[in-house]
Amino acid sequence: MMVDAVAKPPRQPGALKRFIERYPFVPALVIMLVLLVLNGIWQPRSVSLVGITGLIKTYMALMLLAVAQTYVVYAGDIDLSAGAIVSLVNVVIVAIMAAMGDSGASVFTAMAAGLAVGLACGIVNGMVVAAFRLQAIVATFATSIFFTGLALWVMPVAGTPAPATFWRTYGGRILEIPFVFWAAIVLAVILYVLSRTRHSLQLLAVGDDAQGAYQSGLPVTAIRIRGYAFCGLFAALAAFCITGDTASGDPLVGGKMTLYSVAAVVLGGTALAGGYGTVVGSVFGALIIGLINSLVYFVGTPSEWQNLVQGLAILVALVAGILIGRRARA
Amino acid sequence: MTQVPEMLKNPIFVALALIVLLLFAGEMLSPGFASPTQIMRLLIVAALLGIVAAGQNLVILGGREGIDLSVGGVVSLSAIIAGNLMDGQNAGIPLAILGCIAAGALIGLINGVGVTLMRIPPLVMTLGMLGVLQGLLVVIRQGIPSGRAAPGLSQFVTKPILLGLPGIIWLWVLIGLFLAFLLSRTVYGHRIYAIGSNEQAARMAGVPVAAIRISLFALSGVFASIAGICLIGYSGSSFANVGEQYMLPSIIAVVFGGTSLAGGKGGYTGTMAGAMMLTVLQGILTTVNIDESGRQMIFGATLLLLMLFYGRGKAMRA
Numbered sequence: 001m002m003v004d005a006v007a008k009p010p011r012q013p014g015a016l017k018r019f020i021e022r023y024p025f026v027p028a029l030v031i032m033l034v035l036l037v038l039n040g041i042w043q044p045r046s047v048s049l050v051g052i053t054g055l056i057k058t059y060m061a062l063m064l065l066a067v068a069q070t071y072v073v074y075a076g077d078i079d080l081s082a083g084a085i086v087s088l089v090n091v092v093i094v095a096i097m098a099a100m101g102d103s104g105a106s107v108f109t110a111m112a113a114g115l116a117v118g119l120a121c122g123i124v125n126g127m128v129v130a131a132f133r134l135q136a137i138v139a140t141f142a143t144s145i146f147f148t149g150l151a152l153w154v155m156p157v158a159g160t161p162a163p164a165t166f167w168r169t170y171g172g173r174i175l176e177i178p179f180v181f182w183a184a185i186v187l188a189v190i191l192y193v194l195s196r197t198r199h200s201l202q203l204l205a206v207g208d209d210a211q212g213a214y215q216s217g218l219p220v221t222a223i224r225i226r227g228y229a230f231c232g233l234f235a236a237l238a239a240f241c242i243t244g245d246t247a248s249g250d251p252l253v254g255g256k257m258t259l260y261s262v263a264a265v266v267l268g269g270t271a272l273a274g275g276y277g278t279v280v281g282s283v284f285g286a287l288i289i290g291l292i293n294s295l296v297y298f299v300g301t302p303s304e305w306q307n308l309v310q311g312l313a314i315l316v317a318l319v320a321g322i323l324i325g326r327r328a329r330a
Numbered sequence: 331m332t333q334v335p336e337m338l339k340n341p342i343f344v345a346l347a348l349i350v351l352l353l354f355a356g357e358m359l360s361p362g363f364a365s366p367t368q369i370m371r372l373l374i375v376a377a378l379l380g381i382v383a384a385g386q387n388l389v390i391l392g393g394r395e396g397i398d399l400s401v402g403g404v405v406s407l408s409a410i411i412a413g414n415l416m417d418g419q420n421a422g423i424p425l426a427i428l429g430c431i432a433a434g435a436l437i438g439l440i441n442g443v444g445v446t447l448m449r450i451p452p453l454v455m456t457l458g459m460l461g462v463l464q465g466l467l468v469v470i471r472q473g474i475p476s477g478r479a480a481p482g483l484s485q486f487v488t489k490p491i492l493l494g495l496p497g498i499i500w501l502w503v504l505i506g507l508f509l510a511f512l513l514s515r516t517v518y519g520h521r522i523y524a525i526g527s528n529e530q531a532a533r534m535a536g537v538p539v540a541a542i543r544i545s546l547f548a549l550s551g552v553f554a555s556i557a558g559i560c561l562i563g564y565s566g567s568s569f570a571n572v573g574e575q576y577m578l579p580s581i582i583a584v585v586f587g588g589t590s591l592a593g594g595k596g597g598y599t600g601t602m603a604g605a606m607m608l609t610v611l612q613g614i615l616t617t618v619n620i621d622e623s624g625r626q627m628i629f630g631a632t633l634l635l636l637m638l639f640y641g642r643g644k645a646m647r648a
């Protein structure tokens with residue numbers, strides 16, 4: 001597998017290769033479907049409407065955070081503060097709703113404030129990484145400490161409950177269809193629209209070749225900041241889902257999600273080096289992580305072994321995804 | 331060019347100057363902060379971080395986006411293995427050291443093979459490994475108690491043994507001298523810089539790129555496992571994920587020491603200063619009387635401010 005200096009003779013790309021080249025999320029989709037079938041074999045109820053609803057309800061936050069991470073990875077950056085933004089938005093909206101009482105106005109005010117906080121965090125990240133030109137890995141780690149501090153200032157200890165309106169809506173149904181399905185449909189539309197705009201293309205152009213993008217007249221710094229701003233906004237949406245799922249505020253709730261969001265992006269076929277990938281792949285990546293976790297449980301792994309088996313399965317999926325993607329593009 | 335700006339560009343000098351400044355500030359904020367016993371305690375904590383950062387430093391120097399996110403997992407794992415192999419008995423120390431280093435080397439070796447032979451990006455490979463190690467820790471902790479440090483090891487880490495300094499500080503100094511020699515005076519060291527700065531050229535010049543990169547990851551595992559052994563000597567017993575606190579700080583220490591994350595540029599002496607600086611900064615924040623929230627905000631903001639001194643990227647030019 002060593003890279004050799006001799007150029008390989010050009011090959012005519014096959015139809016399958018071109019297909020995967022064009023749709024990088026296809027390997028992730030296949031892995032996801034296989035996992036879904038395996039889940040169904042071991043626990044038929046897991047692929048019922050109730051089972052799927054539960055899966056989406058639990059992993060909607062990770063899906064959104066994986067999407068958030070994807071926009072910065074597009075441009076070759078990374079955001080290690082994504083989970084801290086989730087925590088901060090979670091405590092901010094819970095604190096606002098707790099102060100304003102259980103009403104529709106309270107929920108909407110809180111969500112507007114949450115989006116503003118997420119956006120502000122994203123812009124701060126974008127400024128330090130793109131405008132001040134700090135290394136993304138260490139700079140966003142530093143901002144994650146800062147955001148966590150802010151979250152602890154808003155709510156020093158976990159436990160403030162979210163009002164019933166909020167989590168009943170998230171866990172409930174509208175027109176007999178579970179709310180999370182509506183959320184998933186809205187998300188799909190937003191992602192589709194965003195993927196057709198210049199924003200995604202510009203981020204990918206910067207990630208592919210920042211110097212080339214700059215020389216062809218793209219405002220590289222502004223585009224990278226915009227990537228982080230998208231990340232902050234989607235992290236805020238992820239925080240709404242966490243809040244709907246856990247029904248409480250916790251200043252450390254998102255911390256563990258950061259590295260899973262990176263893993264989901266890679267599982268989805270997006271290159272960490274930037275310039276290549278899809279957001280829908282990251283959604284599949286998040287679901288792969290969720291399905292691995294549930295499969296490990298359904299096959300009857302003893303509880304103390306579950307984390308190890310999950311870790312191994314995710315490592316294998318990461319490696320396999322990268323090897324398959326490379327073969328397809330070679 | 332005058333002398334002064336040149337000195338200000340030297341990251342080791344900047345870090346040392348900041349350490350002195352921070353010690354002064356700490357003494358002002360809470361008298362006794364810069365007392366010899368306190369400085370000694372800070373040095374021990376810095377040594378733990380510095381030893382983890384040694385391996386991180388080597389992996390980063392080797393280039394191709396080299397980074398090791400699994401070090402925290404290796405520290406935790408090593409602490410629990412050491413605790414169990416010793417179980418409070420001095421006689422168990424040699425076995426504990428051997429067992430931990432073997433485990434660390436094996437984990438690093440797997441990382442290295444994944445990164446080189448399968449060409450998995452280091453961030454992804456070591457992130458996946460971290461997940462596996464965290465799972466492994468759960469399994470180990472279910473079956474057996476956490477174990478205890480042998481009294482000899484605790485003395486080595488916390489009690490003065492020579493010139494008033496504890497053994498762990500001498501160990502850190504030895505590691506520093508060893509790496510300085512390795513990086514500047516040996517063929518192996520020069521080859522690390524070669525593959526880090528231009529891998530293709532190094533390969534053409536006959537450098538065994540894959541073997542060297544695998545060895546760097548293995549060394550990173552070994553250094554993290556040594557830190558894990560010392561950590562249980564410091565705290566007496568280990569608890570779950572005790573090593574997690576070292577994962578990203580070890581990278582920051584390397585950056586503050588003037589090593590470029592792009593690889594091929596830097597060294598370990600600066601990293602030692604970087605580890606000390608981070609530790610003194612955290613030490614000050616724990617002594618001053620503010621909430622945990624304020625502490626974290628100040629820490630994060632200070633880190634960002636300090637990063638402005640180090641290796642900022644180049645501005646875009648047409």
